[in-house]
Amino acid sequence: MKAKIQVVLCKCCTEIPSVLRLESLSKLASESNNVMSVMTVDAICDGKQLAPVMNDVKQKELDRAVVLACHKKDVSPTLLRAYRRAGVNEFMVELVNIREEVVLPHANEPERAQAKAEAKLRAALARSLMLQPLERQTEEMKTRNVVIIGAGVAGQAAAKEAAKAGAHTVVLEKSGKTLKVPGVVMQHSTLVGAEGYGGNLKLKIRAGEKVESLDAAALVIATGGGWTQLKGSLAKAVKDAVPLYKLNEQVQVDAPIKGPVVVVDSPDPSGKTMAVQDFAWDETLETVVELKKKHPETEIWVVFQEMRAFGLSELVYKEAADAGIKFIRYDKGGVPKADPKNPGVLSVRDFSQGEQLNIRFGTLAFASIPANPDNRLIAEVLRIPMAADGGIRRGSIQRWPVSTPRPGVFVCGSALFPKSREAAEAEGEAAGAMASAFVKRGTIEFGGVVAEVEQEKCSACLTCVRTCPYEAPFIGAAGKAEIRIQACQGCGMCVGICPSKAIELRNYTDDQIMIETRTLLGGDF
């Protein structure tokens, strides 16, 4: 059957026509092969303007579309849904970003912008003819369990929220602490293995001496942070340093605190440990202000490398400075040091004055919560990426703040990076809600853009099996690689590395990519 393309040009209100001549793009489109219809709309993101576009599709029985508009993320879900209803497979809709990629960067050079837009249109039309419709498949979830790892602040919040939404919760807690959280609590338990994929996960849990298996539909990582001891030269000289949270507790319960008090911003100022996060700053500022209020006579110093007092914390900083708390900034050239022969003195070079200071202290506290060492084990078991500072990496700070790249696996609280109790609680609730929403779907959707093996070409070299972060490829009964499509995330890593070019990613096949590239750049290569 002959391909029938619809081309849609979006004006983005007035932004796009202010740089591009849409009539000439429209003419180029209408003169191209297989283009049956060209439409110009004011704003494709406006639901009302979709109706005539979709009517056109139905009337002319079009089977594919090229839409020139803005960033994919802004338009795609609604647009693709509309096309699906109008009978066009969503993988046959080609989106071209002429706003962020053409109009905005070339606002002052309309001729170049026009040429770029035309090249992109030609490439998209060439690719459009190579597209194949793809279908997604579904599988029933076999359980409704939401498993939460860690019963700290974030974990408890997640369990409560998930249970409130009707999910069956199982909380794994490493220690023996008893908890009032809904659902099952497994004490002295840790996650040691995971097979399957979000929706139908088979977990292996070590509970005490035994290893048990547990089915889970979704998983929330709430392992929390971990404290370290003072390290490096400071540790050798100061034996009784207290972590910031201990100092905070002492202040709260009015325990006697020996002045003067010095708070250092890192457990290892001369080492590679990252300087404290914004949270630790909030905690530091609140602690010292409270301490100063309760003991106005105590001299307080805060020794820091980089101050990060965001938002309203700025006011707390001002309050602290007004109360006479001294803030001393240092840099790598003059890190705080202590000499065992001269106990009770911290020497540091004041960066702003260039002056060496010897600060006498009664109590030395240090801020910073490094990441929980359990994170690494859990990330390995679940095969999810870690962030550089030792936390679990989240999907995207704006769009998926409590998700991991693995569907059905969520993360919250200090497992991501150190944060305050309030923030951990809020994230816990969010992760609990996300997990229960995921479970409530009852089915897993997969397929579409997934890898596919051409078995004749496969030499069973295991390269894909070793490379895939999701354990999607395996060597099947025929002695050739196969893809577990429920696990495949369509990332294309196996496709890129396969030495025999036996794997292709659907919707991004070599042919589809090459025709687009060749049209854009011209020539054979």
Add this chain to the structure above:
Amino acid sequence: MIVAKRKPLGEIVEMLAPYQKITVIGCRSCVAICLAGGEKEVKMLVSALKIKNRKEGRKQQIDGFVVERQCEKEWVKEVEERILDSDVTLSMACSLGAQTIGDMYPKHLTFPGLNTGMFGVPEEQGVWSEKCIGCGNCIIHTTGGICPIARCAKSMLNGPCGGSANGKCEVNLEVDCAWVAIYDRLKLQNRLDLIENFTPAKDWSTSHSGGRRIYVREDAKLSQHQKKGKEAVQ
């Protein structure tokens, strides 16, 4: 498997510069698996050559594909036309593949695209290490399963030598001393007594020293009669 490495692009470009029509042929066996000369590498090299030619204004016709095993005549025969249609063939197989094509078509030019290195094993994704040099007389049952010929820089039979320090080799401080590895393995197997054994000089006549080696298996060879029959069928 046989482990090889692609020659630097500059060297390949220089080799091919005088010719017009070039055929690049990869191999789907060892060199595909060690990421040196499979279909992906062939396609990438062809693209790289085309891009370089376009940048430098050189005109060449370059085509690339793979065969199942380039060291076997039958597979090469299948692409005979494409080979002979070109001015030069760049073999992306190990030297065995390149020489097979060369022997089959002695008038035709066949150049190597890879440097064939060793018999190696993939230690992890992207890392290969040499473990055998094909000496033709295996002794690893006496050395805890570790070959001192391949893995010791001096191929010592009674080791370690005085240059072994902290488990590393004096020839290259990043390389583990094979004899320390042998000691550790024998200890693990409760066979440390073996390290006391003196091993006299090895019979090297089975190795490369005697010139090209040819292995024959009489029972597998076709008889004159069978050969004639095959010819008749063809």
